[in-house]
Amino acid sequence: MSNPTIDKTGRPLFTDKQKDLIQKFAALGSLVILAIVFSVTSNAFFSVGNGMTIALQVTSIGLLGIGATCVIITGGIDLSVGSVLALAGVVAALAVKEWGMPVPIGMMLGILVGTLCGAINGLAVTQLKLPPFIATLGMMMVARGVALQITGARAVSGLGESFGQLGNGSLLRIESIADDGFPIVTFPGIPYPVLLMIVLAIVVATMLKRTVLGRHIYSVGSNSEAARLSGVHVSGVTLFTYVLSGALAGLTGCVLMSRLVTAQPNEGVMYELDAIAAAVIGGTSLIGGVGTISGTLIGAFVIGILRNGLNMNGVSAFTQQIIIGLVILVTVWIDQIRNRR
Secondary structure: EEEEEOOOOOOEOOOOOHHHHHHHHHHHHHHHHHHHHHHOOOOOOOOHHHHHHHHHHHHHHHHHHHHHHHHHHOOOOOHHHHHHHHHHHHHHHHHHHOOOOOOOHHHHHHHHHHHHHHHHHHHHHHHHOHHHHHHHHHHHHHHHHHHHHHOOOOOOOOOHHHHHHHHHOOOHHHHEEEEOOOEEEEOOOEEHHHHHHHHHHHHHHHHHHHHHHHHHHHHHHHHHHHHHHHHOOOOHHHHHHHHHHHHHHHHHHHHHHHHHHOOOOOOOHHHHHHHHHHHOOOOOOOOOOOOHHHHHHHHHHHHHHHHHHHOOOOOOHHHHHHHHHHHHHHHHEEEEHHHHH
């Protein structure tokens, strides 16, 4: 019986790069189809305001997905980012409200907390030799517990307008004042979180594709033993990806709490699964060695548009979970078929 993935000479029909492009364009095609379908079912879907709303909602998945992609490329997994997000956010809020720190310093402290959690994850995987699933699952529980403990399981509110500037501000916003004194928004502007996501995506994508560290990340995921014999510091590279994931989780926590202008210790539940799903939908292989940041952002927008469109069509939150869960299952199944071939 012939193998559909090789030609008559025994050579593969598609290189790894070509297969990656096929997966990415498949995700992009799904994104376009979803946009067309929802634009037909809802007149408001293609409005500028709704587009900015989708982009803003996607930022949390996108930022976490960037970190998740790097970790998964090395063959690991990070289940702690949702809890680390919550811990970093409440630490930033407490630093501003209770400890009297300026907002930028408080948020830097939150990002530092996320970075520390990522470093602990990386050390548990590289030095203690714990499976990534177990190490990050433990951090997920610890970080959530600490967030609840230091806040007394209560929201931290009364943070002031300056705390909400990062999450709610926008660039190039155009508005005028009507005769009745109320503002008329001509263009809502590009939200700061969206700009932040784009800049970080470009930086990390460039790092993966254009630097020695990026090539080492791919080589560790493809074959860690071969990478080690080639002189790659496997433990150091793996540790870096977990630190990056933790730092991005800390940043996401600060951005999200800034949007709410309230720090919720229960925020971020299940966000880690959205981040992993975005990476996988965008072509990142769960066995490691394959993945791109651009694909992950496409996957994040697939999830964001799917949720937004279902909301606009009155689909219940429970049904949305079922649909998105099925999308993830089908995507992982396709990924497994690709890897077996």
